Amino acid sequence: MSKKKPRTAITPTRADNFPEWYQQVIRAADMAENSPVRGCMIIKPYGFALWENMQRIFDGMIKDAGVRNAYFPLLIPLEFITREAEHVEGFAKECAVVTHHRLEQGDNGLEPAGKLEQPYVIRPTSETIIGDAMARWIQSYRDLPMKLNQWCNVMRWEMRTRMFLRTSEFLWQEGHNAFETAEEAQADSRKMLEAYRVFAEDYLALPVITGEKTADERFPGAVATYTIEAMMQDGKALQAGTSHDLGQNFAKSIGIKFQGRDGDERLAYTTSWGISTRLIGGMIMAHGDDDGMIMPPRVAPEQVVIIPMVKDDNEAVVMDFARKAADALKAKGLRVLLDEREMRTPDKMWDAIKKGVPVRMEIGGREAEAGQVTSVRRDLGRASKTTQPLEEFVGSVEAMLDTMHDDMLAAAKSKRDAAIKDVETLEEVEAFFKDDNIGFVRIDVSVLDLPDYGRVLKDYSLTPRCIPFADGGQKVLIAKAY
Amino acid sequence: MSKKKPRTAITPTRADNFPEWYQQVIRAADMAENSPVRGCMIIKPYGFALWENMQRIFDGMIKDAGVRNAYFPLLIPLEFITREAEHVEGFAKECAVVTHHRLEQGDNGLEPAGKLEQPYVIRPTSETIIGDAMARWIQSYRDLPMKLNQWCNVMRWEMRTRMFLRTSEFLWQEGHNAFETAEEAQADSRKMLEAYRVFAEDYLALPVITGEKTADERFPGAVATYTIEAMMQDGKALQAGTSHDLGQNFAKSIGIKFQGRDGDERLAYTTSWGISTRLIGGMIMAHGDDDGMIMPPRVAPEQVVIIPMVKDDNEAVVMDFARKAADALKAKGLRVLLDEREMRTPDKMWDAIKKGVPVRMEIGGREAEAGQVTSVRRDLGRASKTTQPLEEFVGSVEAMLDTMHDDMLAAAKSKRDAAIKDVETLEEVEAFFKDDNIGFVRIDVSVLDLPDYGRVLKDYSLTPRCIPFADGGQKVLIAKAY
Numbered sequence: 001m002s003k004k005k006p007r008t009a010i011t012p013t014r015a016d017n018f019p020e021w022y023q024q025v026i027r028a029a030d031m032a033e034n035s036p037v038r039g040c041m042i043i044k045p046y047g048f049a050l051w052e053n054m055q056r057i058f059d060g061m062i063k064d065a066g067v068r069n070a071y072f073p074l075l076i077p078l079e080f081i082t083r084e085a086e087h088v089e090g091f092a093k094e095c096a097v098v099t100h101h102r103l104e105q106g107d108n109g110l111e112p113a114g115k116l117e118q119p120y121v122i123r124p125t126s127e128t129i130i131g132d133a134m135a136r137w138i139q140s141y142r143d144l145p146m147k148l149n150q151w152c153n154v155m156r157w158e159m160r161t162r163m164f165l166r167t168s169e170f171l172w173q174e175g176h177n178a179f180e181t182a183e184e185a186q187a188d189s190r191k192m193l194e195a196y197r198v199f200a201e202d203y204l205a206l207p208v209i210t211g212e213k214t215a216d217e218r219f220p221g222a223v224a225t226y227t228i229e230a231m232m233q234d235g236k237a238l239q240a241g242t243s244h245d246l247g248q249n250f251a252k253s254i255g256i257k258f259q260g261r262d263g264d265e266r267l268a269y270t271t272s273w274g275i276s277t278r279l280i281g282g283m284i285m286a287h288g289d290d291d292g293m294i295m296p297p298r299v300a301p302e303q304v305v306i307i308p309m310v311k312d313d314n315e316a317v318v319m320d321f322a323r324k325a326a327d328a329l330k331a332k333g334l335r336v337l338l339d340e341r342e343m344r345t346p347d348k349m350w351d352a353i354k355k356g357v358p359v360r361m362e363i364g365g366r367e368a369e370a371g372q373v374t375s376v377r378r379d380l381g382r383a384s385k386t387t388q389p390l391e392e393f394v395g396s397v398e399a400m401l402d403t404m405h406d407d408m409l410a411a412a413k414s415k416r417d418a419a420i421k422d423v424e425t426l427e428e429v430e431a432f433f434k435d436d437n438i439g440f441v442r443i444d445v446s447v448l449d450l451p452d453y454g455r456v457l458k459d460y461s462l463t464p465r466c467i468p469f470a471d472g473g474q475k476v477l478i479a480k481a482y
Numbered sequence: 483m484s485k486k487k488p489r490t491a492i493t494p495t496r497a498d499n500f501p502e503w504y505q506q507v508i509r510a511a512d513m514a515e516n517s518p519v520r521g522c523m524i525i526k527p528y529g530f531a532l533w534e535n536m537q538r539i540f541d542g543m544i545k546d547a548g549v550r551n552a553y554f555p556l557l558i559p560l561e562f563i564t565r566e567a568e569h570v571e572g573f574a575k576e577c578a579v580v581t582h583h584r585l586e587q588g589d590n591g592l593e594p595a596g597k598l599e600q601p602y603v604i605r606p607t608s609e610t611i612i613g614d615a616m617a618r619w620i621q622s623y624r625d626l627p628m629k630l631n632q633w634c635n636v637m638r639w640e641m642r643t644r645m646f647l648r649t650s651e652f653l654w655q656e657g658h659n660a661f662e663t664a665e666e667a668q669a670d671s672r673k674m675l676e677a678y679r680v681f682a683e684d685y686l687a688l689p690v691i692t693g694e695k696t697a698d699e700r701f702p703g704a705v706a707t708y709t710i711e712a713m714m715q716d717g718k719a720l721q722a723g724t725s726h727d728l729g730q731n732f733a734k735s736i737g738i739k740f741q742g743r744d745g746d747e748r749l750a751y752t753t754s755w756g757i758s759t760r761l762i763g764g765m766i767m768a769h770g771d772d773d774g775m776i777m778p779p780r781v782a783p784e785q786v787v788i789i790p791m792v793k794d795d796n797e798a799v800v801m802d803f804a805r806k807a808a809d810a811l812k813a814k815g816l817r818v819l820l821d822e823r824e825m826r827t828p829d830k831m832w833d834a835i836k837k838g839v840p841v842r843m844e845i846g847g848r849e850a851e852a853g854q855v856t857s858v859r860r861d862l863g864r865a866s867k868t869t870q871p872l873e874e875f876v877g878s879v880e881a882m883l884d885t886m887h888d889d890m891l892a893a894a895k896s897k898r899d900a901a902i903k904d905v906e907t908l909e910e911v912e913a914f915f916k917d918d919n920i921g922f923v924r925i926d927v928s929v930l931d932l933p934d935y936g937r938v939l940k941d942y943s944l945t946p947r948c949i950p951f952a953d954g955g956q957k958v959l960i961a962k963a964y
Contacts, residue, residue, distance in 0.1 A: 035611070036562070036600065037555040045550035045630070052551065068527035069534065074517040074556075074604075074635055074651050075578070078585070080518070080591055092585040096557070097594040098581040098604070101639040103560070103570075108566065111578040112563055112601050119594050120519065122580070123555075129517070133524055142824070148527070153556055156581040157596075169556050223871055342624070360764075440962075 009291035009354050017467070018234040018285075021165065025284055028354040029293040032163050036256030039161040043326040046355060049301035051171065051277060055151060057299065058173065058199050058275070067147040067175060072129050074153075075120035080128040084253040085129065090220025096168075122155040127221070127246070127272055130176045131254035141180050147173040154163040154193070164281030164482050165238070172276035176254060177269040185269035186224070189209065189245040191271040193216060193226040196241035204279065205296040205408035206230050206286050207416055208240055209477065211466030214448060219272075222300040223247035229465045229477065232285035232465045235438030237465045237481040240282050243273035246360065277337040281482070286412050291355030295381050296408060297401035304329055304397065305357040307348050314365035321368035321390075325361065328394045336399075349415065353378065358404055359397065377404055379411075420477070426450055429478055433460040440479040446475060486902030490772035491836050498715040500767075505645065507766055510836040511775040514645050517827030521643040525759065526687070528837060531783035533653065533759060537633060539781065540655065540681050540757070547677065551656060554611050556635075557602035562610040566735040569609065572702025576639040577603040578650075604637040609754055610705070610880060611727070612658045613736035620750060622741045623662050629672070632659040643869075646763030647720070647964050654758035661751040664729065667751035668706070669694040671727040675753040676706040686761065686769050686889035687778040688712050689898055690722055691959065693948030696930060700740055701754075702899045705729035711947045711959065713898040715765035719947045719963040722764050725755035768894050776839030776861050778890060779883035784819040786879065787839040796847035797835035803850035803872075807843065810876045818929055835860065841879065859886055902959070908932055912962060915942040922961040924946065929958060 006033040010028055014021045026032050031047030043051065075098060078351070082088045098120045104113035123129065130148060133251040138146060151173045160362060161167050175192060179185045193210055198208040208228035218225040222244040230240045250256070251267040260266045287294040298305055298316055308322040320339075326338040337357070339348050352360045362374045374394050377400070419439030423429055429441050457463065457478070492510055496503045508514050525533065536931055541551070558578060564570045573599045580602045582594035605611065612630060618627060633655045643649050657674060675692055682688040690710035700707040704726040712722045732738070733749040742748045742791030769776040801822075808820040819839070821830050832844045844856045855875050859866040859882070901921030905911055908941040911923050927949060929935055939945065939960070947959040 035555045037557050037611075040555040040557065042555065043553040045552050048552045049550070051553075068528050070530045071525040071533075071653065073517045073520050073522040073524070074637065075522065079517060079594060085946045088585075088592065092592065095583070095585050096580045097582040097585065099581045099594055100601075101577070103574040103577050103579065103603070110560060110570070110574065112581055119582075121576075121585070129519075132518060155556065182791065214895060346503075394694070415484060 002475070005128070007292045008130060009350055010290050011290050013290045014233055014288075018232075019162075021290070022281075022285055022288075025288050025292050029356060030286075031280070031293070034163065038170075039158055041167050041169075043171075045047070046301055047280065049195075050280060050295070050299060053299040053301065054203070055173075057203050058195075059151070061195055062149055062175065065147070065191070066145075067177070068306050070148050071150055071152070072123075072126055074123055076123050076126070076129050078119050078121060080132060081121055083128055084221045084250055085252075089127075089222040090155070091121075091124045095122055095124060096155045096157055107461040109442060110176045111212045123152075123273070124154055124156045125272070126150070126152075126154075126174055127176065127250050127270075128254065130174075131250050131256055131270065134176070134178050134268070134270075135254055135256045136255060138178060138258050141261050142298055144180045144258060144268065145177060145184065147175070147177045149173055152236075162281075162482070164284070165278055166278065167277075170277050172274050175271075177271045177273075179270070180258070180268070180271050181265075182259070185271050186245050189224065189226055189243045189273065190272040192240070192271070193228065193243040196243065196273075196275060198418050199227055199275070200240055200279070201409060203296065203298045204283055205298075205405050205412065206240065206279075206282055207409060208411040209468050211464065211468035211469070211470075211477070212473070213242075213466055214476065217464060221245045221246060221249050223249065224455060227466050230282050230286060231412075231419060231440065231479075232282070232482065233288075233415070234285070235419055235440070235480070236462075237440060237477075238278070238282045238285065239465070239481065241273075241275040244271060246270045246272060246420050285482075287408060288356070292354030294357040294408065295358055297358040297405050300356070301335065302355075302359050303335045303360045303401060304337070304361055305352045306336065306338045306363060306482045307345060308338070308340070308363045309345050309364035310363060314368065318363055318365055321371070322363045325363065325373060325390055325394075328390065329397065332394065332398065334397065351427065358401060361393075375400075379408055380403055407410065418420045426452055426456055427460075428461070430456050433462060433480070440477045442468075442471070442475050442477050445474055445476045447478075483941055484728070487561045491774050491832055494774050496715055496770075500714075501644075504763075504770075506797045507770050507774050507836075508645055508673075511766075511838060513762070513766075513775070516645065519650075521640055523645050523649050523651075525653075528783055529762065532777070532781060535781040535783065536685070536761065538653075540677075543677055543681060544631055544655075544657065545748070547629070547673070548627075549630060549659070551633045551655070552630050553632055553634070554605075554615065555779075556605055558605050558608070558611050560601050560603060562614060563603055565610055565734055566703045569703040569732075569840055573603075573606045573638070576934075577606060578637045578639055579603055586659075599854070605634075606636055606638045607754070607756070608634075609658065609723060609732050609752075610736065612656075613738055613752065616627040616660050616750070617736055617738045618751075619662060619784075620738060620740050623743050625751065626660060626662045626740060627666065629657070629659045631655055644763075644964070646759055646766070651757050653824055654756050657753075657755045659753045659755075660733070661752070662740070662742070662748075662750070664751050666729050667729070667753050670691050671706065671708055671725045671753040671755065674753070675710065675723070675725040678755075678757060681757070682710055682722055682761070683891060685778065685780045686765055687887050688722065688761075688764060688928065689891060689893065689895040689951070691948065691950050693950035693952075693959070694955070695724075695948055696946045696958065699946060701726045703728060703731050705731065709948050712764050712768060712862045713894075713901060713922065713961075714764070714964065715897070716767070717901055717922070717962070719922065719945075719959075719961040720760070720764045720767065721963065722761055723755075726753060728752045728754060739874050767964075769890060770838070774836030776890065777840055779836040779840040779887050782838070782840050783817065784837075785817045785883060786819070786841045786843055787834045788818065788845060789827060789834065790820070790822070790844035791827050791844060793847060796850065800845055800847055800850045803853070804845045807845065807855060807876075808879065811879065813888045814876065814880065816879065816881060829905070842876075842925060849854050857882075861886055861890055908934055908938055911944075912938050912942070915944060915962070922959045924950075924953070924957050924959050927956055927958050929960075 586595035
């Protein structure tokens with residue numbers, strides 16, 4: 001058999017095998033890998049730098065919204081998590097349980113010892129333990145609203161895991177707010193959802209549809225769950241962030257009470273809202289191509305990579321100019337990598353391509369002598385190759401990154417919108433997925449009450465993604481989902 | 483009995499009962515509280531904002547040193563932690579053990595179910611799991627040095643806990659570096675210790691003594707442990723950060739091998755280094771006074787608090803001027819709180835004092851009309867009260883904060899140095915602590931070999947804090963410690 005050089009940097013391609021392409025992009029971009037701990041991943045430096053940028057931006061957004069960060073215990077007493085009946089029902093099947101507090105030498109090596117009187121679960125989410133603190137901290141209406149957030153790890157013992165998208169342990173932020181009235185809580189849960197939409201679209205270039213989950217898909221214990229839903233390039237949906245109006249359900253079971261303006265004791269209304277490292281998976285599947293990742297410029301770990309192309313006789317000239325270019329870009333506040341590794345130039349170029357660095361700059365002897373740089377936009381590839389004076393490039397690179405962001409968002413949006421099909425009947429829903437069409441169907445919400453609705457969902461592994469706000473609550477989107 | 487108004491904001495005072503004073507400062511400054519989870523604390527927003535500032539600064543320092551952040555699993559397979567014999571010996575007695583992965587309804591309510599074939603421990607530290615990844619990632623000398631860090635939670639099941647100082651769960655950074663040679667690893671562990679010294683002194687105003695731990699006090703599995711030791715106001719020592727030269731011990735047990743420059747396979751040399759939320763306890767006990775916390779200006783959650791003193795007829799004038807002052811300070815990049823709460827002015831003032839806000843600014847009708855502000859430095863109190871034009875204050879506030887930092891560091895250093903006693907004999911050590919003297923003793927290292935050394939340590943609950951670098955390895959500091 002002859003070995004043919006693959007035309008793409010990633011094998012298989014998206015068209016050949018999307019799930020496997022996804023795994024290969026993560027590996028090729030050096031973002032993460034599976035760990036020896038069941039269902040848990042290691043987030044490697046390049047992937048973690050992306051998460052840090054996302055954290056920094058969203059953290060600023062929530063602080064501007066008056067939210068304060070805090071930190072609550074990792075472990076939740078069993079008794080706490082059972083307080084809210086629907087809540088425990090929702091999480092009991094996937095809790096990591098701590099039952100002992102030391103190890104002792106036994107017959108077969110070290111064994112758990114020091115059995116705890118009451119076991120703890122590792123937080124799958126923290127409504128109960130944060131609610132318990134709020135019950136102590138909130139005395140009067142003057143203490144409201146109370147808006148708290150934590151950036152932390154959580155654990156849900158998933159049976160089938162997939163890097164970033166569904167792992168037993170993941171990183172997230174969980175916001176927990178409390179209010180005097182039902183109206184405020186509802187408005188707040190919508191407001192935080194809007195913050196997610198802005199974050200996804202304006203920073204991750206990830207277009208999302210905002211809407212409400214159907215009753216079956218609500219967070220366990222919520223009165224309403226709002227969601228941002230994104231479409232991946234294989235037409236599947238990804239729930240990219242959720243915001244829950246918990247009404248008085250948790251306040252009642254946990255006892256979050258306050259003295260109202262009239263002196264009467266009342267129950268608070270609470271909300272909770274979260275986004276996670278799952279968003280990274282969403283970005284890969286929305287933006288990546290058959291050569292690897294394409295990083296949205298505003299969160300890219302490196303926004304510009306400079307590849308010096310050195311020959312024996314020009315190393316000093318090229319490297320001096322490359323450093324000058326790097327310094328000029330850093331002075332503008334850009335994240336720049338000057339790739340000085342001992343490695344062949346084509347390998348460096350392909351590494352930058354696979355990692356999805358937004359702008360690749362090549363500097364050879366000719367460029368260095370002419371004071372020019374050659375740049376290529378990752379999303380447009382070699383068609384966008386431009387050679388220009390360094391000063392001109394430095395002066396225009398921010399606009400270039402903004403344009404790239406806008407182009408990525410627009411491309412993802414038009415791809416998505418073209419793959420949403422409006423249908424009238426459940427038969428059309430069935431036909432759409434039977435024929436392996438790619439995308440979502442949009443249909444009148446009355447479909448939820450049809451006798452065959454559940455069967456069609458089951459037969460084609462579909463879920464109702466949301467009732468989009470844009471359609472005035474009259475339509476529901478149905479799709480396969482991650 | 484007549485009730486006397488206490489002279490200090492904190493009861494008891496430091497002199498009356500230092501440990502209880504410490505707890506009361508944490509409560510009065512609203513920094514943290516005990517949680518319903520055994521041995522775990524809740525870090526409240528004001529305390530967490532301090533940690534965020536510390537993280538941001540130290541994270542910048544380690545990135546400048548070429549360290550890259552990543553994230554490794556919370557759970558460590560039992561088999562991993564047993565690989566390094568001394569290491570497991572050191573941590574086995576205090577491990578939280580995960581044995582089940584779901585909850586099921588039993589006779590007495592929900593019970594652990596889904597027993598794991600192999601239990602996991604919640605990381606007490608991550609040498610073994612990060613080392614396992616390094617063993618995969620490091621192939622050749624070209625992959626070295628490898629410098630990784632994670633900011634995360636860890637768990638050690640402590641029997642006696644104290645907020646910030648010793649809790650079952652705490653937050654920290656753990657750095658893990660790998661090198662080609664023993665010399666590089668040793669130099670690196672010293673370099674990271676020096677980074678801790680700079681961070682403690684230049685940002686937390688916490689003077690520290692750098693040195694090496696005696697063999698008995700080493701990290702389990704290390705060939706050398708370096709430490710920064712601080713003195714609290716009650717004369718006890720606080721280990722404020724440690725950096726370990728692990729030699730080839732972990733590389734050998736985990737298999738971190740690489741192909742050397744000569745083509746031969748070699749074992750890497752590794753280091754690990756960590757600081758934690760414990761530093762917050764150290765700052766409280768080194769800087770606080772009988773009126774509460776005194777925040778080091780460079781990490782203070784709020785550097786300036788503005789307290790508007792409004793009367794019925796001047797609210798608009800005062801508030802307009804207060805906002806103008808706040809904006810002018812924020813424009814300089816300072817962290818400013820304009821205290822607009824509905825609360826009596828003296829209560830606001832005492833709140834700012836107890837929280838240790840470095841500079842308190844008071845703006846009343848007279849000030850607003852004259853365009854002036856009255857400011858008080860927290861560490862100097864009312865003696866430092868100054869009234870001056872707003873512009874003048876804004877122009878000088880950064881220098882004022884720098885001076886306050888320098889003064890706090892100098893005050894803590896002179897207090898500490900006065901409480902270190904040089905002695906010649908073990909009898910003098912015994913006499914020092916028998917007489918309840920406050921502080922450390924410094925004595926020739928040959929004391930470590932005396933037959934009565936162990937007994938004296940035990941009788942007076944002492945430990946050797948370190949062999950200070952400053953004394954050329956010839957002396958050892960002995961003290962009571964947190």
